[in-house]
Amino acid sequence: MHLTDSHAHIYSEQFKEDRDATLQRAFEAGVQTIVMPNIDHTSIDAMLETELHYPQNCFAMMGLHPCSVGKHFERELYQVEEWLSKRPFAAVGECGIDLYWDKSFFAQQQEALRVQIDLAKRYQLPLVLHTRDAFRETADLIEEAQDGSLRGVFHCFSGTPEEAERASKLGFLLGIGGVATFKNGGLDKVLPAIDLANLLLETDCPYLAPVPHRGKRNEPAYLPLIAQRTAELLQKDVEEVVEATTRNAKALFNL
DSSP states (O other): OOEEESSOOTTSGGGTTTHHHHHHHHHHTTEEEEEEOOOSTTTHHHHHHHHHHOTTTEEEOBOOOGGGOSTTHHHHHHHHHHHHHHSOOSOEEEEEOOOSSOOTTHHHHHHHHHHHHHHHHHTTOOEEEEOTTOHHHHHHHHHHHOSSOOOEEETTOOOOHHHHHHHHHTTEEEEEOGGGGSTTOSGGGTGGGSOGGGEEEOOOTTSSOOTTSTTSOOOGGGHHHHHHHHHHHHTSOHHHHHHHHHHHHHHHHTO
């Protein structure tokens, strides 16, 4: 099977000592393609170096994470824009709104997202959206800007059936990760109603490891566990889920 991890911070410091071994485990598990979201200016070098060493497997995005939006977010966005003008990227991201940790920069997060929406339109790239405790606020801005050209994914989706439907109507996919394996994750009530054509699989490593690794460092080699649980909830063969989500990822990210 050829799986695609549509959201993995494999360049993270948490993999500094064993990145090559971690990637080898991923390849052996059938995960051949890994799409890497950027965080801010501090993550760019490590991300691009990982892509350089694994050009057939690891693909970089470019964006500004909402948790990195602060007083000087404009400087960060200038770097994002400069990089997007220099070379191809798989997507603009990850970007969005996060109201879980801190609401004091909500207005700046909204502005940063608007800028990145415009960049996605300009470079005809998909958006990878982070929406922790902020699905409605993020979806409102996407809806406001949607002219038929915007596409992308609500990454790490763990929302309601109504939110899933709204995302799909906006022309966006849903990124399904380790939460699908959690006993009280809630996706068991949502996934059965979602068309497979609207789904991507992701680990969001090193975060949100699936059961039975919950609480430990996550890695792309655990993606088959997410695929298996997704298949169970959809009442489909895992091969069908893997094939469809890989096809969806290749189409979205132009891989």
